[in-house]
Amino acid sequence: MPENSLTPGEPFDQFSVASVYAEMLARAPENQMQPRLEPVRMAMDVLGNPERSAPAIHITGTNGKTSTARMIEAGLLAHDLRTGRYGSPHMGSVTERISIDGVPVSDETFVRIWDEIRPYIGMVDEKLTAEGEAPLTLFECLTVLAFAVFADEPVDVMVLEVGLGGAWDATNVVEGQVQVVTPISLDHTEMLGDSEHDIALEKAGIIKPGGFLISAAQVPEAADVLLEAAREADVPFRFEGVEFGVESRLPGVGGQQVTVQGIAGRYPELLLALHGAHQAENFALAVAALEALIGGGEQELNMENLQLACEHITSPGRLETLRTGPAIIADAAHNPAGLEASALALKESFGLDKLVLVVGILQEKDVRAMMTTLYEQYEDLVSEICFTQSVSPRAVPAEELVSMAADAGFREEDLHTTERLDEAIDWAVARVDEDGATVSGGVLITGSITLVGEARTLLGAEDDRLRKDS
Incomplete structure (x- = not known):
């Protein structure tokens, strides 16, 4: 049995979230992204491919990923779909990264699932070491854990936020039914490239056959890359400012009133309890992503469900x-x-x-x-x-x-x-x-x-x- 593993009947507080996270922190930190996917694919294979256990909405971009993911999550819940959301980094407890139905995964589940997959993580580490490669990184382990949790629950839809970039991000073992790109700008240039064009090339790696691309408005250099990737993958694509977007917004106390033109319908005077034009634009992106998943981009969302979603949308740490x-x-x-x-x-x-x-x-x-x-x-x-x-x-x-x-x-x-x-x-x-x-x-x-x-x-x-x- 692996060191620190749970024994039958042992209380979970003897093997805590803190001890699991400390074990992960001993690995390569998440800001040291490995340009690789094979190790995570190996882990998925030995675990029975939990990344295929539910449809996925996969989100990349530079800014707005977390807010957009939370908006999509709220919309799915309002349509009575069970959700699993994975994002990073966390602001309090590491369990915030893995949410079930909008609630951070319980400490017990976090620890139990890690204990169940830990021997398989060890097998992958051993194989990587034998091949002269670094063991699974912190972020790779958390990603594997998230997929395992979502399969165990199980969830109806996974909402996955890329950690860094896209093509080589650990989350990119998934085949997203909807692929969302938030606004692309310069960030992490030492790893992703020093132009919007180069960064878009990395982020376009999540665009795959069988998906549906929903993109925020982009600078031309980034938009061209995304369009080419969508055409090569033969996926439908919709861009904010062309096929959908914010029709109007009215700032008010506690947030703003927003009217959104989606890709399949128009949604007037929704009350969004978040501030700023950027959050209204994130919301339009989320609405289009929901339309793409729920009705293939051709079915209007239920207005009452969408307003219910708005009532529950929050974004901690964002104004x-x-x-x-x-x-x-x-x-x-x-x-x-x-x-x-x-x-x-x-x-x-x-x-x-x-x-x-x-x-x-x-x-x-x-x-x-x-x-x-x-x-x-x-x-x-x-x-x-x-x-x-x-x-x-x-x-x-x-x-x-x-x-x-x-x-x-x-x-x-x-x-x-x-x-x-x-x-x-x-x-x-x-x-x-x-x-x-x-x-x-x-x-x-x-x-x-x-x-x-x-x-x-x-x-x-x-x-x-x-x-x-x-």
Whole structure:
């Protein structure tokens, strides 16, 4: 029996989620993507191909993947379909990555399924080692575990978010019935390429025969790549702004009212409890994906079901208000395009006349470009910035961020640093209160998903869950 394996009758708390995740963390980290699929295919084969246990909606792109996945999940649940959603990274517990019917998989199931597949993971590792290759990585193991959980439940539809890229991502062992591409922009350029064209080539790897491509509006260089891939695979394709899109939207308290023209129907005046044009566009993408799966792109969705889905759509860490008086807002934007979209939405929806930023960024990001975007978007609103760092070993030291912020145009006297996020939040709140802006001012925590995850934990954000029966 494998080391640390459960024995019959042993309570699950003796073999916890934490111990399973610690075991996975000892492997190659998920930001060290291996350009390979064969090891995951090997694992799928020995497990009886759980990736084929249900139809899949496969999602890639640069920004908006998680929000779009959650919207699709809510839509499927509203149509009384049992869902399994896999995404990354997590902000709290690793179990958030694998959701059943909108709820993070239970600790017991997470541990039990891992214990069941662990010997097979070991077999694959042994074969890889014998062939001179690295054992399964952290992300590969989590992906294998997700497929095994979905087969065990079982689910009616899998909603799979690519971890990085597309062609060589571990999730790409699946044959997606619907293949969704969110907006493509520059990110992870050291691994995916330094142009939208090159990045699109990697992401187009999920487009396969038998699928149905649903794409957000793209820059021409990326759109051309996706169109060519769709034609080569002989799959139908629909692009936002051509065959479907947001017809109108009206920002309001707590979100926006959106009218969407889908690929099979028109859906007027839906209430979406998320902020910003980018979230309305994500929603239009999700609606088109639902139409493609449920009716082959030819059947209009039930309007009541779609409104029910809207009532349950949330996106933790995406312009999420964690506290009021003053407002403390968390946003997981972690590249220039994401920062720009969030800034536009914040200015449109929150009505703040003073903003203090708390910023932390990871090393693999284009930090200088992110600083330029922050300066261009917030120069007229931000009074001061506190640079900090998450506990991730990949976090850029706060002092280095200050130097790059000054180069981008921020005044050095407006910049502050602390290595601890709790101290950064306290400082930022004090700066808002000091100027008497408790009601009209706010704090924005942004720059990385890990930083926002820690902020949500510090400020006691509730677990976000969808419920089919509510």
